[in-house]
Amino acid sequence: MRIPPLYRRPSWQRLFGGMVLGAIISWCIFLYIYGEWQEKLVTKIEEQTYTIEDLSQTNKSYYEEIQNLNKITQEKLRVQKISVTLMNGERYQFTSLMTFMIEDQVKEDVSDVLAKDLESVYKTRKLMKKAVENKVYKIDDKQYRVEIEEMFIYTTLSIELKVSFAK
Structure with missing residues (x-):
């Protein structure tokens, strides 16, 4: 083909x-x-x-x-306010006045950190914790010790406490 x-x-x-x-x-x-x-x-x-x-x-x-x-x-950040909270006051049957007295005494103990910069407060946190925990607080003829449960450092220094009887 x-x-x-x-x-x-x-x-x-x-x-x-x-x-x-x-x-x-x-x-x-x-x-x-x-x-x-x-x-x-x-x-x-x-x-x-x-x-x-x-x-x-x-x-x-x-x-x-x-x-x-x-x-x-x-x-420029500085501590401007101190906030203290008592966590277990009802366990010891604290009245609101007793709770206020302990919180106020702790505020007085740490009041020197007001208006200080955050870095210096952070560096002295252990000293501040020992100062608060080693002090005996006397209320109504009873002696109490506080233990810092939590501490937050910012413009407001926030401290949460647990209270116990002093030995």
Whole structure:
């Protein structure tokens, strides 16, 4: 079986020539459109890169400024208030006056930390704890010792106490 030699006919030659010419023209159009599209994308990416660099530089300067402000603010933090809470006063049948008296005496013992910066208060916390726990508190002819259960140091010095009889 033989394929007929259609390529010799002028109508077929025009068809094949038109197909080749159409393929070349369409390929050129494709390359032009693709090149324009890529150029737009490259331009957009460069603009975005510039914007990202600018924003990251701005962000970095804001971050440094915030860090400096935080350091200044942190240096200014001081103890402004002392809060003392008696946890087990009802166990010893304390009245509200007795509870207030013990809390007030403990506040007086640690009142020297008022208006001091947090770092120095933190450094002296063990000394403060020993001073409070080693003192005997006398209320209604009975002697009591307190044990510091929890101590939170921030702008408010918060102390939670447990009371027991002194031996």
